[in-house]
Amino acid sequence: MGTATSPKGLEGLSLKSLEAFRAIIQSGSATAAATSLGITQPAVSRLLASFEQHVGFALFYREKSRLFPTEEALALFKEVELTLQGAERISLLARNIFNSDLGLLKIVAPNSFIAGPLADVVADFMRQHPRVNISLDTHSPATARELVAHRSADCGFIQLPENHPGLQVESMLQSHTVCALSPAHPLASKGRIEVQDLLGQNLILLGKGRYSRMQIDSIFQQAGVPMKVKLETHTVAIACTFARRNLGVAIVNGMLARQYADNNLLLIPFAPALIYEYGFITSAHAPMSRLTTAFFNHCRQSFGRMQDELIPKA
Amino acid sequence: MGTATSPKGLEGLSLKSLEAFRAIIQSGSATAAATSLGITQPAVSRLLASFEQHVGFALFYREKSRLFPTEEALALFKEVELTLQGAERISLLARNIFNSDLGLLKIVAPNSFIAGPLADVVADFMRQHPRVNISLDTHSPATARELVAHRSADCGFIQLPENHPGLQVESMLQSHTVCALSPAHPLASKGRIEVQDLLGQNLILLGKGRYSRMQIDSIFQQAGVPMKVKLETHTVAIACTFARRNLGVAIVNGMLARQYADNNLLLIPFAPALIYEYGFITSAHAPMSRLTTAFFNHCRQSFGRMQDELIPKA
DNA sequence: CCATATCAATAACAAAATGTAATGAAATGA
DNA sequence: TCATTTCATTACATTTTGTTATTGATATGG
Known part of the structure; x- marks a missing residue:
């Protein structure tokens, strides 16, 4: 016993x-x-x-x-x-x-990107995952890279190309370059604006030093068209504000400018085609969490749909 | 997969x-x-x-x-x-x-029993089981029986015999009957007091109606000694108080009277031997809890030792 | 009183969980 | 390169957890 x-x-x-x-x-x-x-x-x-x-x-x-x-x-x-x-x-x-409906998701993205295409996407995600808390911040590209690489943020959006070694990058969406101008502008009636059309025109440009700005500069240079940069600024919103007042032609990211288009501001495709590309970045040091993965998939789907609407057939 | x-x-x-x-x-x-x-x-x-x-x-x-x-x-x-x-x-x-060192133990016992032999036993148990809480109450014998039978109390002490069907009874300790009297009393010098010695003496008695009192009455009756009951009371303490003042001979439970013995109060064995017996009662409807069992064992041991000291050899 | 039903325990056995030792693959550091 | 560390995998033993069938005790209803 x-x-x-x-x-x-x-x-x-x-x-x-x-x-x-x-x-x-x-x-x-x-x-x-x-x-x-x-x-x-x-x-x-x-x-x-x-x-x-x-x-x-x-x-x-x-x-x-x-x-x-x-x-x-x-x-x-x-x-x-x-x-x-x-x-x-x-x-x-x-x-x-498991259902990714709980947790905190920290996202970093450029201000204009948040104000533009990201806002609705995040809003949708929040509606679908009511108990998820979201932190959405803007930092300089350099800081954003570090935050994501060090996993202080779960993910971020950044303009491509991007080759930081600590980041895993997934191309997320592309946008054409457009010219934003007032209906009163002489070029307003064109269906497409070529570099040559901009000869002598007042230009409103932004992103000095950025890759996309270098591309624009290089296109003008290759076409032998001197640039008459009337206004240099930092945000698409400001560039559009001045274009609306017919102070010049703003050459901007079409997707970011889309929200400002109305009766007083036309967006006309720019040629040659110049693509802005945004990537979804996460840390290369650890796999995405389930929540981040869920958000990534949501973005893929939303931006995919958004892009299909914008550029129905290539 | x-x-x-x-x-x-x-x-x-x-x-x-x-x-x-x-x-x-x-x-x-x-x-x-x-x-x-x-x-x-x-x-x-x-x-x-x-x-x-x-x-x-x-x-x-x-x-x-x-x-x-x-x-x-x-x-x-x-x-x-x-x-x-x-x-x-x-x-x-x-x-x-498992160690019975946690819980609440509800005990019921006659007041004189608590004031007498039980006090030290419970105090010891509390020292050995510091985290056990104890409830120690006095009730009428009838109420005590019901409380224990219905498991409103875990255990109790009661004077035997006891034959309530809802109770499990374990004889716990026995005590001889003694005469308590003043050193100034004529019988003070005897080593033992017989019934006959009490002929004509003032008696102090208690427990009218109880089994033990009936036994005393019957002893006097069988011996043909008329009882001169000078004082009838309810507690051993009071009986001893009057005996100390030499107002008569108190016939009481030796163990309960022990605490009152001193230079002014002698306790002298009574003959024929008359035994008070106390039982440990628990509910017959359920087995003792571990804590109750531990207390039971503690009582067995303590009362056993106490009795060995009182009545070294039978 | 007896047939019947209920409940818990147990036996015998099948399946699943949990342990072991031995080994392999990949990274690390001397 | 080589020894070491770490985790995964395999093969196998043991324990736990489940099953069905049975038993004994106890109510219950005729």
């Missing part, structure tokens, strides 16, 4: 015995407990025996072939229930994480 | 996987976790795999043959730790219950 011993650590303790114990207390009999657990009565009997062995003393007294909980069992019951609820919370939390 | 699924209930969840998960997070590697758990590394690997399968997604990313926790793992970790701590609390509580 085994000498009764007090429990040491968690040896021999299992969630199943705890569940059986709880079910017996709650239902009042081993048979009913078995039914509620979806197992057979002998299994419950043995799980209970194993728990009793763990604690070292009887939890029920057997009389008239029934089980009656002892004082000790009732004293333990509360703790057991709390622990099982804890285990259930683990499963629940896991399910939420 | 298994499609990832979110966790349902507690299926497939085990404390061991949770322990393995916690150990890996805390120690930073599966090998170290294995060491700290006292099992082998492959076992840890598989426990982790089983937990990952339960939650439905990866908890670590494997790179450079190392394990790095994902965001999801860190989010789950807190809950897992709480649950494991809960399980540890179950074991701790069980150990405390």
Whole structure:
């Protein structure tokens, strides 16, 4: 006969015995407990025996072939229930994480990108994942790169090309370059504006030093068209504001400018075709979290649809 | 290939996987976790795999043959730790219950019994079980019987004989009947007082209607000695108080009177021997709890020792 | 009183979980 | 390059957890 011993650590303790114990207390009999657990009565009997062995003393007294909980069992019951609820919370939390509907998603993106195409995409995502909290910040491209590489942010959007070694880059969307100008402007009636058309025109440009700006400069240079840069600024919004007042032709990212187009501001494709490309960046040091992956897929889908609308056929 | 699924209930969840998960997070590697758990590394690997399968997604990313926790793992970790701590609390509580050093013990006993022999016994028990709370109340014998039978009290002391069907009775201690009297009393010099010695003496008696009183009455009757009951009262303390003032001879329970004996109050054995017997009662409807059992054993031991001192050899 | 039903325990066995030792692959560092 | 470290995998033993069938004790209803 085994000498009764007090429990040491968690040896021999299992969630199943705890569940059986709880079910017996709650239902009042081993048979009913078995039914509620979806197992057979002998299994419950043995799980209970194993728990009793763990604690070292009887939890029920057997009389008239029934089980009656002892004082000790009732004293333990509360703790057991709390622990099982804890285990259930683990499963629940896991399910939420699995469904990516819980957590904090930190995104960095250029200001104009947030104000432009990203706003609706993020808004949609938030509606679809109501319990996800989102942090959406703007930083300089250099800082954004570092934040994402160091995993201080989960992901970001950045203008391509991008070759930071700590970043994983996925091309996310492309946008054509357009000329933004007032309907009163002489070129307003054209369906497409060539570099040559801009000879002598006041230009509104932005992004001095950026790759995309270098591309524009180089196109003018190759075409032998001198640039008459009337206004140099930093945001698409400002560039469009001045174009609307007919102070010149702004050469801007079509997708970012789209929101400013109206009766007083026309957007006309620029030729030769000049593509702005944005990438989705994550850290190369760790795989995306489930939440980030969910957001990535959402972006793929949304931006894909957005682009199909903008550029139906290539 | 298994499609990832979110966790349902507690299926497939085990404390061991949770322990393995916690150990890996805390120690930073599966090998170290294995060491700290006292099992082998492959076992840890598989426990982790089983937990990952339960939650439905990866908890670590494997790179450079190392394990790095994902965001999801860190989010789950807190809950897992709480649950494991809960399980540890179950074991701790069980150990405390096992050692009977936790809980509430409700005792009922006659007032004179508490004031007399029980006080030291309970005090000792409290010292040995510092975290046990004790409720010690006095009720009429009838109420005491009901309280214990209905399990409103865990146990009680009662004068025997006792034959309530709902009670389990264990004889606990016996005490001789003594005469308490002043040193100035004529009988003070005797080593033993017989019934006949009390002929014509003023008597102080108590417990009218009780079994023990009936026994005294019957002894006098059989001896043909008329009783000169000068004072009728209810407690041993009062009976002794008057005996001390030499107002008569009190015939009382020796063990209860013992505490009042001093230079002004002698206790002299009464003959024929008349035994007061006290029983330890518990409910017949349920077995004693561990705590009650521990108290019962403590009483057995303490009263046994006490009785050996009082009546060294029979 | 007896047939019947219920309940818990147990035995015998199948399946799953959990342990082991041995080995392999990949990265690390001397 | 070579020894070491780390994790995954394989093959196998052991323990846990489940099953069905049976038993003994106890109500219950005729």
